[in-house]
Amino acid sequence: MEIHQLKTFIAVACEGSITRASERLYLSQPAVSAHIKAIEDTLGLTLFARTPRGMTLTPDGERLLARAEQTLQAHRELIEEATRIRGQLSGRLRIGGGSNSGTDAVGRLLMRLSERYPEVEVDLEHGHSLDVLDGIRSGRLDAGFYNEPADPPEDMKTIQVGGFAIYLAAPAGLLPVSDEPDWQAMAELPWIYPTVGASCCGHAAESLFRRYQFRPRRTIGIDREKVTRSLIAGGVGIGLLHADTARQARQDGEVDVICQVGDEVRVMFAFLQSRAQDPLLIAAANLLEAA
Incomplete structure (x- = not known):
């Protein structure tokens, strides 16, 4: 067998x-x-x-x-x-990269692994944060980068490698500029964001609804940020964008940025606590912490 x-x-x-x-x-x-x-x-x-x-x-x-x-x-x-025993680090490391999760950190890790441990082969798999965590738990992935809107899971050892804010954006010129958004009026508009609460934008949206005690009359569940940006720019509704995307869309005249939503989302590198003594994972973690 x-x-x-x-x-x-x-x-x-x-x-x-x-x-x-x-x-x-x-x-x-x-x-x-x-x-x-x-x-x-x-x-x-x-x-x-x-x-x-x-x-x-x-x-x-x-x-x-x-x-x-x-x-x-x-x-x-x-x-x-x-x-x-060999003293030479080698093997295969399967790493997941969540959408919009620590792109710079992924690049740094791959470059440093290549320089320090040329015998280590790396497979990079792209997916959403939930896909990355599921892959780690199932054994399909050894480690991965994901967005953490709350507290890290207890079964994971995590290292923060970055962070970003989330902003509420509207089609350019749709809403009047105001220091205090009219939440009840905006509740009448379609909202575009991932309706899965465990995603960072979904988590931020639910926190916003609880804080201001309203719910949108209509939601459009989209988990692709490029699509969300296009729909907002096209006047379909208002929605949530990561900071870099919101900034670029505003510079391009596509959207107006209404406000920041919630606290900064942390970008984490994670692997199972049960594999905390794995030499490959220790090496990867040390390289990230040194950076």
Whole structure:
């Protein structure tokens, strides 16, 4: 039985689906199915029940899942110890870069890793902050950069590498310039922002609504900032933009900036607390802290 087959077993157990496991592992669905069949044939056990809703662990599969996770952890620790013995840092580091999350910090880390540890290979995956955190927790990513609007998750070790403000923007000339925005009047306009509360702009919007005790009559859920900027500039409604985007849109005459919304959002580098002794992650963290 191969280690990659155990990884597939764990992924299917966690996702409950061949399709989602294949996306998580970047494997084809036939390859995932073949791994599961090979494990079941080797062990002489049926690990999953195939149902219309997906893959469900059998009692035998449930008993073996914990052992598989322990085996995978032992394999990881073996590789880490071998790396320490060699004294030469090498291996592959899978890093997630959240949208608009620490672009400069990502560049600095990649450059410094290349200079200091040329044997380390880096895979960079782009996605939203929630995608990055999910990837770290699932094991698809080793670490990543994400936007933190509140307190960092307890299961993550984090390093702040930057920060930015969020601004409420309106189509140029739509609203009168005022020191105190008319929130009730603006509640009648369409609001454009990510309606997922865990995103930084979604979190900022919900905080704003609670503070001024109103809710927009209509919201447009967009999680792409370029699209949000285009819709605001096009007169569709008002919305939330990160500081750099808001500043550039105002300079281009596309929007008026109404006010800052909430506190500064922190840009974090994160990895699991349970992997705090991983030599590759220690090296990456040290390079970022030194910068």
